Structure formats: structure tokens, C-alpha cells
Amino acid sequence: MSNNNLLIDLFCGGGGFSLGAHYAGFETALAVDVNATLSSSIPLNFPRAKLVNTDLAEADIAKHPDVAGKPITGIIGGPPCQGFSMIGKREASDPRNLLVGHFFRNVAAVKPIFFVMENVPGILEEDNRKSLDLAMEVVGGLYKIVGPLTIDASEYGAATSRTRVVIIGFREEYCDAFDETDFEVFKTKRKPTVHDAIADLPGPAAAELLKDEFEWACYPQEGGERVSRYAKAARALPKYNLGWKVAIEQLKQGRLSGNQVTVHSPEIAKRYAAVTGGKRDSVSKSYKLEWTSQCPTLRAGTGPDRGSFNAVRPLHPDEGRVITVREAARLQGFPDWFVFHPTKWHSFRMIGNSVSPYVSRAILKLIASKSGAQKIEMPDAA
Numbered sequence: 001m002s003n004n005n006l007l008i009d010l011f012c013g014g015g016g017f018s019l020g021a022h023y024a025g026f027e028t029a030l031a032v033d034v035n036a037t038l039s040s041s042i043p044l045n046f047p048r049a050k051l052v053n054t055d056l057a058e059a060d061i062a063k064h065p066d067v068a069g070k071p072i073t074g075i076i077g078g079p080p081c082q083g084f085s086m087i088g089k090r091e092a093s094d095p096r097n098l099l100v101g102h103f104f105r106n107v108a109a110v111k112p113i114f115f116v117m118e119n120v121p122g123i124l125e126e127d128n129r130k131s132l133d134l135a136m137e138v139v140g141g142l143y144k145i146v147g148p149l150t151i152d153a154s155e156y157g158a159a160t161s162r163t164r165v166v167i168i169g170f171r172e173e174y175c176d177a178f179d180e181t182d183f184e185v186f187k188t189k190r191k192p193t194v195h196d197a198i199a200d201l202p203g204p205a206a207a208e209l210l211k212d213e214f215e216w217a218c219y220p221q222e223g224g225e226r227v228s229r230y231a232k233a234a235r236a237l238p239k240y241n242l243g244w245k246v247a248i249e250q251l252k253q254g255r256l257s258g259n260q261v262t263v264h265s266p267e268i269a270k271r272y273a274a275v276t277g278g279k280r281d282s283v284s285k286s287y288k289l290e291w292t293s294q295c296p297t298l299r300a301g302t303g304p305d306r307g308s309f310n311a312v313r314p315l316h317p318d319e320g321r322v323i324t325v326r327e328a329a330r331l332q333g334f335p336d337w338f339v340f341h342p343t344k345w346h347s348f349r350m351i352g353n354s355v356s357p358y359v360s361r362a363i364l365k366l367i368a369s370k371s372g373a374q375k376i377e378m379p380d381a382a
Contacts, residue, residue: 005368006070008032008110009049010056010077010103014340014350015042016332017076017118018049020360022242025368026074030066032056038350041339044244056102062109072110074367078118078355079103101135107169108138114170114367115143118355121165124148136167143169149180157188157358158333159197159230160295164355166363176370186362194317195291196230197330203316204261204324213342216250217259234335247337256336258326260344262313273320281315286322288315295331300352311352325351333358 005026009018012031021028028049033039036053043051050066061067079099100119107115123132136145146168153162170178202217210216219235227235237243237251247257264272275281277290287296299311313322323331325340325347333356340347 006072008061008067008072008075008077008106008112010061010075010106011079011099012042012051012077013038013353015039015045015338016334016354016357017078017116017360018042018046019242019334019338020355020357020362021074021076021364022046022240023357023361024364026364027241029070029072030061030064032059032061037341037346038353040341041350044247045242045338047244048241056099056106059106060109061106067110072112073114073371074112074364075103075107075110075115076118076360076364077103077116078353100132101138104135104138108142111142111171113174113371114168115139116360116363116367117167118359119165119167121150121163123165139169142171144172144177145169146179149183151183151359151363153333153356153359154191154294155187156356156362157192158356159192159194159331160298160333160356162297162332162356162359164359166359168363168367170367170370174371175367178366178370182366183362186365191294192228192230193292194289194295194331195226196228197234197295198231198323198327199226199228199291200231201324201327201330202259203319204259204321210250210255214247214257214339215260215342216255216257219254219256231330234330236335238335238337243337244339247339251337256326257339258329258347259324262322262324262344264321269320271320272315272322275315277317284312286312286315289317289323291317298328298332298348298352300349311348313348328352332356 006029007021007026009028009031012018012033018028018031028046030052031039031042031046031049032052032054034053034055039051039053042049052064103117122128147166149166151164151166153160202220237248250256272281275288277288280287289295295314316323325344328348328351329338332351332354340350
């Protein structure tokens with residue numbers, strides 16, 4: 001891959017934003033996140049990327065030795081959004097809101113050809129929008145701004161209806177002009193369903209697990225008719241310097257990670273099984289997935305600093321249980337070679353916080369077409 005397509009991924013988390021960027025022809029040179037646990041799989045999935053665990057409120061990325069003097073083409077990132085979220089308690093004074101400003105501060109210092117920032121729709125609420133506009137002033141005059149755009153992941157090939165706000169900036173001397181209408185060509189003709197995404201996967205008790213910290217399970221030997229185009233894309237081996245060699249070897253043998261069981265009591269399992277598709281369990285409020293629809297937005301839960309609350313996980317369409325990590329990953333748009341964390345809690349947080357790779361692929365494909373970057377094809381599930 002050409003070294004003029006290098007990116008920095010700020011607030012990288014588990015790497016969903018970077019994955020879509022790789023499929024669009026870019027390569028993450030530096031991935032930055034304060035949370036070492038939630039970014040722990042970056043070195044496995046992106047073996048050529050440098051992971052730096054640091055507080056971006058204090059860091060000057062332009063001076064980092066892996067950045068200084070290198071031709072950084074773009075900066076991508078999704079600053080923590082809990083302070084802007086419509087779910088739960090929103091506080092204008094939440095210190096996490098200030099991280100949007102530190103995103104733009106680092107963009108202004110590095111001066112890449114483009115940047116892409118992702119966040120929740122709540123960032124467009126009146127008070128939050130004022131803070132956003134103030135934060136963006138630091139890049140005023142240098143970048144042509146596209147957005148804020150509201151994007152639904154299901155319209156770009158993911159099996160989840162996840163709405164996010166995206167702001168893009170590009171330097172007109174290096175990039176051909178585009179606007180929000182140019183994204184129409186990347187929209188899928190048919191929204192993938194829950195069935196497309198997970199019908200071919202093993203359940204947590206469908207096969208004996210190969211026991212190590214990731215607990216590998218085999219694809220079912222029967223049910224080949226359930227392997228949709230979406231699932232075939234997820235099963236494909238990685239290319240272009242992506243992937244952990246252990247996960248790649250397991251996938252070649254028909255095994256994948258993320259199938260750990262969540263143990264429910266017989267009473268709870270029976271109650272979950274009785275919930276009608278498209279409705280919520282009266283006690284846990286878990287939403288029952290429907291095979292023919294999309295998954296609603298997957299939530300991340302909170303970290304130890306916010307009480308360590310598990311997010312409400314969707315229920316499997318047929319079985320009396322919550323979905324597995326791998327099922328959540330498929331719904332969000334991650335391939336089967338992609339690994340998360342050995343524990344379910346951290347894995348679900350990684351997935352719930354992530355940008356769908358299908359969304360980032362569409363955004364970065366457009367930018368690549370306008371900036372001359374080399375395109376790399378992701379298996380197409382649409």
C-alpha cells in the first residue's frame with residue numbers, strides 16, 4: 001500500500017472506523033485511545049498500526065514520533081459521545097464533550113488532507129451544536145466542510161439501524177470537491193436483515209468450543225442455504241496487512257471467536273423465548289430481534305468510571321437468550337476474522353462504541369475517489 005494513504009485514528013476504540021478505511025484504500029499508521037482495554041485488539045487486527053494509549057486532552061499528536069515528518073493523509077475519529085447522547089442523562093458540562101475540541105485541535109496541528117469526525121445525533125442539539133461550532137473554528141479557513149450529515153448504517157450495508165452524525169473536512173488544493181449528494185451512490189439497494197447477518201452462525205451451545213481465552217467455535221455443518229451474501233462477505237479471509245494470524249488460521253479451519261455463552265436461568269430463558277419478535281421483555285427491556293428486520297442500535301454500556309453497567313442486549317429471534325458477541329459483531333458489520341476482547345462485557349462495549357465498517361468504508365471510498373487514493377475492495381454484502 002502506498003505510504004501516501006496513511007491515517008491517524010483518534011479515539012480508535014476497537015477499530016471499526018479504521019477497518020472501513022482500510023477497505024477504502026487507506027492504512028492506519030497511528031491509533032490513539034485513552035482506554036487500553038477497549039483498544040487492546042488493535043495490534044491483533046491491524047498488525048502494522050501503532051497503538052498509543054494516551055489522553056487526547058493532553059496529547060499533541062503532531063509531535064508523536066510516528067507522525068512527525070510523515071505524510072499523514074487523513075484523521076478519522078469518534079470522540080466519546082456519552083455527554084451528547086439522547087439515551088440517559090445529558091450534561092452540557094460533561095468533560096467528555098470537550099474531547100470534540102481536542103479532535104479538531106489535533107487536526108489543526110497535523111493538517112492532513114482530510115478529516116472525518118463521527119458522533120451521535122445529540123451533538124446537533126442547540127447547546128451542543130454551539131459547542132461543536134466553537135470547536136470547529138480552529139480548522140476554519142483551512143478545510144471545506146461537508147456536513148454535519150446524518151447517516152444510517154443500514155443504508156450503507158450493515159444489518160443495524162444505527163444513526164450517526166458525520167462531519168468531513170477536506171483541503172481543496174488536494175481534493176476534488178464533493179457534497180452530501182455524492183454519498184447516494186454508496187447506499188445499498190436492499191437493507192440487510194438479521195437473517196442475512198446471523199442465521200448461519202453457531203449458537204453459544206451449538207458446538208463444542210475450542211477453549212482458550214477467545215473460545216473458538218465451528219460454523220454449523222448443516223444449513224448451508226442460510227449463508228447469505230452478507231454472511232459470505234463476513235466469512236472471507238482478510239487481505240492487505242489485516243488480521244491476527246491466529247484468527248486467520250482458525251477461520252481457515254472453519255472456526256471463529258466470540259461465541260461465549262451467557263447463562264440464563266431456566267425461568268429467564270423461558271420468558272425470553274416467549275417474547276414476541278419486535279417487542280421488549282417486560283423485565284430486562286431486552287429487544288427481541290426479528291429475522292426479517294434490522295437490528296436496532298447496539299449499545300455499549302458504561303465503564304468502571306460510570307458504574308460498569310451492561311447495556312441491554314438484544315434477544316435472539318428464536319432462542320431464549322441474548323445474542324453472542326459474534327452475532328453482535330456481524331450485525332454491526334465486522335468480519336469473522338476480527339477479534340475483540342476475551343470477555344463478553346468488554347467485547348460488547350467495543351462493538352457498541354464502534355463505527356460500522358460499512359459506514360466508514362462508504363465515507364472513505366468517496367474521499368479516496370476525490371483524493372486519488374488507491375481503492376481496495378471489501379467483500380460486498382449489499
